[in-house]
Amino acid sequence: MDKQLIRLRINGEVHEIALSPNRLLLDALREDLGFTGSKRGCDDSSCGCCAVLVDGTPMLSCVALAASYENCKITTVEGLGGPGNLDSVQEGFAEMGGAQCGYCTPGFMIATKALLDRNPNPTLDEIREALSGNLCRCTGYMQIYESVKYALERHGSISSSVRETPSTQAPAVR
Numbered sequence: 001m002d003k004q005l006i007r008l009r010i011n012g013e014v015h016e017i018a019l020s021p022n023r024l025l026l027d028a029l030r031e032d033l034g035f036t037g038s039k040r041g042c043d044d045s046s047c048g049c050c051a052v053l054v055d056g057t058p059m060l061s062c063v064a065l066a067a068s069y070e071n072c073k074i075t076t077v078e079g080l081g082g083p084g085n086l087d088s089v090q091e092g093f094a095e096m097g098g099a100q101c102g103y104c105t106p107g108f109m110i111a112t113k114a115l116l117d118r119n120p121n122p123t124l125d126e127i128r129e130a131l132s133g134n135l136c137r138c139t140g141y142m143q144i145y146e147s148v149k150y151a152l153e154r155h156g157s158i159s160s161s162v163r164e165t166p167s168t169q170a171p172a173v174r
């Protein structure tokens with residue numbers, strides 16, 4: 001299939017690359033552009049490891065065609081922050097043990113960032129719902145919820161309902 005020149009706006013920078021029309025956004029990010037933070041964890045759109053923000057909304061890049069997102073604002077986990085300039089979400093996962101093997105962590109961070117951007121004071125149920133499309137094999141989810149709480153507390157906006165100790169029940173898989 002012939003390649004087309006497309007422009008992808010990623011983490012605030014425009015990248016112009018030649019891609020096949022059927023090139024997946026995840027493959028373009030990881031293999032063509034070196035944004036390896038997004039992971040491939042499944043073959044059936046169920047794990048959330050590949051999530052990126054597209055115009056502020058979480059999207060599974062493993063089922064998105066890169067060419068469809070020309071001129072959209074794409075944010076990968078690398079775009080949240082870096083050494084010396086961590087986002088509060090990244091700090092939360094680092095401080096509260098939300099990342100163990102770390103494979104799922106970029107997807108959880110992206111989902112958390114999207115949640116806090118649209119709802120800076122979520123309840124625990126709203127956190128569970130927002131993260132319900134992401135799977136973790138390691139943490140049992142409690143540390144992940146604690147990581148989100150840490151990020152909320154960094155902003156001084158934690159709600160009383162979120163302060164309650166979360167249960168260890170894993171979120172439903174969508």
Ligand code: FES
Pocket residue numbers: 039040041042043044045046047048049050051060061062063
């Ligand atoms: S790799 Fe995209 S949902 Fe699992």
Ligand code: FES
Pocket residue numbers: 098099100101102103104105135136137138139
């Ligand atoms: S930290 Fe290992 S899969 Fe989540």
